[in-house]
Amino acid sequence: GAGVSQTPSNKVTEKGKYVELRCDPISGHTALYWYRQSLGQGPEFLIYFQGTGAADDSGLPNDRFFAVRPEGSVSTLKIQRTERGDSAVYLCASSLKVPSGRDEQFFGPGTRLTVL
């Protein structure tokens, strides 16, 4: 079946612009996660949704970052007034049910964001 998809695959923007990154999770997966991966580093947690609500947004670096999941499926990560330091690969993952220590997260291919 279809995996997690993310669009666009690449996004180049200018400093100060607004960007939206989209994630389509696997159908039926109630849990959705956003991570950010800088060059040479492992992914870092940003936010976790269970259904429509953000259960934990403690990883969002500042108030320029915001994410929504209005219908409990597709999610959009929004970045306002982009800065060069926001350049990274943004990864989305989903999992089937309420997470536990045993569940498997399925990752999308990521969106590579470059801020000039």
Next chain:
Amino acid sequence: DAKTTQPNSMESNEEEPVHLPCNHSTISGTDYIHWYRQLPSQGPEYVIHGLTSNVNNRMASLAIAEDRKSSTLILHRATLRDAAVYYCILRDGGSNYKLTFGKGTLLTVNP
């Protein structure tokens, strides 16, 4: 999440077994040991996980030390497609949802 320690890089030859080590000396009794890998230009993918007993699946085997302070991911016959960064991650068995990645081990497979 408790911290894990992995070598920065390892090298293997194609069709030979690979043993990727992970130390987690501060593991708690409810922590599951997870392994993910990330192929070039792709998102991470789940490999295997375990709690106390050794585990096998179609991708790999996971050997867990008796005191659980270390584990080893075993790829029985490395292929070129197994070249990736391998991450060892501890997850609490309760409601711990996020994966806390370190830098992982970069595995190079030589033809």
